[in-house]
Amino acid sequence: MSQAAITPKTAPFSLSPLTPTIGAEIGGIDLSKPMDSAMLASLREALLEWKVIFFRDQDISTEEHLAFARQFGELEVHPFAPHKEGYPEVLAITHNRERPGKENKWHSDVTWRECPSLGSVLRAVEVPDVGGDTLFSDMYAAYDGLSDEVKEKIDSAVAIHDFAHFRTMMQKLGKTPEEIEEMNRRYPMVEHPVVRTHPETGRKGIYVNVAFTQRIVGMDKVESDTLLAHLYAQAAVPEYQCRFRWRKNSIAFWDNRACQHYAASDYWPAVRKMERVTIIGDRPC
Structure with a gap:
């Protein structure tokens, strides 16, 4: 990033880094409301600087989830994963006693596409009391x-x-x-x-x-x-990582071009329900 990269002191919202290089929690924003161009530019800059940004207590609807993500680009429809009924752009990721978690591999989303994802916006609908964290690696x-x-x-x-x-x-x-x-x-x-x-x-x-x-x-x-x-x-080197503990209505927005993620499957048989919207990117070079 340039010398103008966004920092906790220059952000138009509260910004609390989780580690020196990756992950920052954003506060003072209501994601249910449309944002002006200046706020969107600042959020995008925060994403580019920290690779993944987190929001707490965002009790938003599916339509508001989609609207927030669309402000950063066109959304994809995943051809294989289950989607939320009536919302083809929303992945419904549910694990429980019968369906144990299985995203516990380091990866960047949909790199099998010609134009893989720019970023993903994941919302916690129901999470275990303990466990089910997501790790991100720079x-x-x-x-x-x-x-x-x-x-x-x-x-x-x-x-x-x-x-x-x-x-x-x-x-x-x-x-x-x-x-x-x-x-x-x-x-x-x-x-x-x-x-x-x-x-x-x-x-x-x-x-x-x-x-x-x-x-x-x-x-x-x-x-x-x-x-x-x-x-x-x-990706497994701790110095390159941050770890996010979910609560209901928490949201993570990560840059698939700059980081990988790993969903810890340590919560069986508890229930973990998430909804993900993915922004289309460009062809890597």
Whole structure:
């Protein structure tokens, strides 16, 4: 970020960082109300600086959730995940005794798309008394922490991303080979840079993840798997992370271009209900 990057002293709202580099809690804002251009610009700047921003006590409707996210861009419809009835743009993420949590892998959302997500806005509808936190990891810091030798290997490399997990899910749900092939045609494997240059900040960050990245182009399997394992492991470094403890009506808004996240599945058999809206981004470069 530039010297004009937003800080707790310059923000037009209260801003409390969770760590030195990632995560900040925003206060003094009602997300149910439309915002003027100056407030939106300040929130966007906070997002770019802190990679994920959090809001508490936002008792907003689904329509207001959608309206807030739309102020930052067009919204996507996820082709595989369940959506809230009547709202195709809203993912309904519910876990309970019968459906244990399963998002406990470090990832950036929908990197199997040609134009992956700019950001995601997640709202807590019902959360456990204890557990179910979400962790976020700063991919700029992860890249900066690599050795020069590794940076040299990956700075111009590209990797293949695929929706393999959802393909397996479709098979388990009894989808026909024809239905699965139609999804393969609609969402073919894509190549994205291993190191992404953020389109707004110009900073470099690791852009491979264990959920959707398959291999690095031009490397044999052993070399690719070894290098990817090293890159994946960077998300788990505590110095690059923040951790958010949810309460009902809390909201997290994260930049998928700059961070990865991990939903801790430590709350079974308690109920955890979340709703997510995702903003379409551009093609990584």
